[in-house]
Amino acid sequence: MKVRHSKGNSLKVAIGIDSADSLYGGCTTHALYRIFKRLYVKGFIDRLLDYPLLIRLNPAVPGKTRGNGAVALKLEVSENVAPDLLIEEVTDEVTSYVSRALGDVSKVGVAIVFGDPDNILYDIYLKALTDFVHLDYVKAVIDRVKGVMLPLGLSRGCVGALAAIGWRGTRCTYELLVYRHPLNAGKTERSVDVERLRSLDLIPEYTTFCSYDHENERDVSVPKGPDPILLGIRGLDPEKLVGTLSYLRFKEPIEGWIIFKTNQATGDHMIPRASVELKPFRTGCVAGRVEEVSVMVGGDVLLSVDDGYGRLRVVVFKETGLTRYASLLRRGDVVRFCGVVKAWSSLEPVLHVEYIEILDLATSYLRMNPKCPKCGKRMKSAGKGKGYKCPSCGFRSSNLTPETRILPRELSPGVYLPSCGSAKHLSIPEQLPIAGVDCVFREPRHVSDFYGL
Ligand SMILES: [Zn+2]
Known part of the structure; x- marks a missing residue:
């Protein structure tokens, strides 16, 4: 390991992790929390270079846990910390965490980058956000880039780990994650003050959103599985998120908390594409003329759209809450459909819509x-x-x-977004006033300002 400290005598390090969770427990964000805590307690951290990062990647990729999230920590370590020692601390924490939570460390991905991350890692992020990334591609990339270490070897998890390091968002949101005490996690029911959660988003000072789904009366910020998260509160301002901690009143002991900068609710995966490019497992938006509209039994709406390059089948499911608009579309309307592509039984690509932008309505x-x-x-x-x-x-x-x-139309041009209850992690929910804020890092005076370590 020949990485040297810079002239300022500190060394820039980025640590990325993915797939430290499964349906049976554990959570990748929690593994990062533990690493952060360990490095902090041991005095390794000279300076934080950013908030901890939580990125959501392409939700259409098969074989991923539901959230498809990866995390990264960017910091400067003190001059007396040897890079080898740092790598050892990180891998030791991850492997012991993962083997305790899952019993199998083969899927977890750890990437460590010394120095400033190469721009090519941003390309991995973009690809992992909008497409399926082959491991061969990742291997070819890291062979060319200096300073990248994969201490646990090349696995699927490395895609997310590298993507998290490569992310440099232009628009961001934040999430406060509170972890349950290890004695309770996965064993007892979560105990939170639902009344406080219900009112949180209604208090504008906190800048939170989607803490509670008022339409369906659901506490969407409280997970239901065996993972260690007590709740996750999303917001637009990290300092104001810290303020919600005293408001929320936890009814059970907590291990700690952390604030992540995220690409959640930014719609960043909705890149423009031509219909012919929308292959299975890709995300994106296609804009074109509506050719056919049919409302299926049960309420889902199936459409076909022509963008000048070809025709694409598009489906709007009832759960999105968007079928009430999609069913009113007519032949000749010009619409942008955004979503993820899945292969249907005929292997035909079908765009599963997450949101709709009506550009022009045909006159009938x-x-x-x-x-x-x-x-x-x-x-x-x-x-x-x-x-x-x-x-x-x-x-x-x-x-x-x-x-x-x-004939009067019951629709008007504009963007139609899913509500909190049905919006996926990356989608912009209709309750959010803006699609994220600038991603400026304000270095905290004390680590304890943003992290309950
Ligand atoms: Zn007459």
Whole structure:
């Protein structure tokens, strides 16, 4: 290990982790929390270079746990810390955490980067956010980049670990994660003050969102599984998130808490693509003319859209809350559909919509027979090419033309977003006033300002 400390006598390090969780327990954010705590307690940390990072990656990638999240910690370590020792501390903490929680360390990914992360790691982030990343691609990339270590070897988890290090967001949100005491995690029911959660987002000073799903009366910030998280509060300001801790009143002992900077609720995975590029497991938006709309039994809406490069099938599921708008779309409307692509049984790619932007509505006309110029009654056709006749007074004419009327549309152009109850991690929920804030790092005066270590 030949990494040297910089002239300022401190060394920049980024630690990325992914897949330290499973359906049976553990949590990747918690593993990072433990590493952070260990490095802090041992006095390794000279300076934090950013908030801890929590990124959500492509939700369409198969074989991932539900959240598809990865984490990173960026810091400067003191001059008396040998890089080898740092690597040992990190891998020891991760492997003991993962083997306690899961009993299997084969999937976990750990990446450590010394110095400033190469831009190519940002490319890995973008690819992992919007596409399926092959391990061969990752291997080729890291062979070319200096300072990248994969101390536990190359696994699927390394994709997320490197992506988390590579992320440099332009828009961010924050999440406060509170961890349960190890004696209770996975063993007892979570105990939180639901009334406080219900009112939290209604207090504007806290800048929180989606703490509670008022539409369906659900405490969406409280996980239900065996993982160690008591709750996760999302917000736009890290300092104000710390303030919610005293408001929330926990009814059980906690291990600690941490504030992450995240790409959640930014819609960053919705990149523009042509219909032909929307292959299975990719994310993106396609804008085009609606060709067909059909409402299925049960309420899901199936559409077909043509963007000039081809036709793409699009589905809007009822759970998104967007079918009430999608079912009102008509042939000729110009719409941007954003979502993730899945392969249906015929292996045909189908875009599963997360949100809709209506760009232009087609005008539809209602054609009616003219009114009788003599008595004002609605006339009838006198037969093909024979004009109209009045059923009331018998007047006939072949010079009259049909009346046309513009049909009113019950939709208007604009963006239609999912509500908190149905929005996925990366989607912008309709309750959020803006899609994230600038990602500026304000270095805390004390580590304890943002971290309950
Ligand atoms: Zn008449």
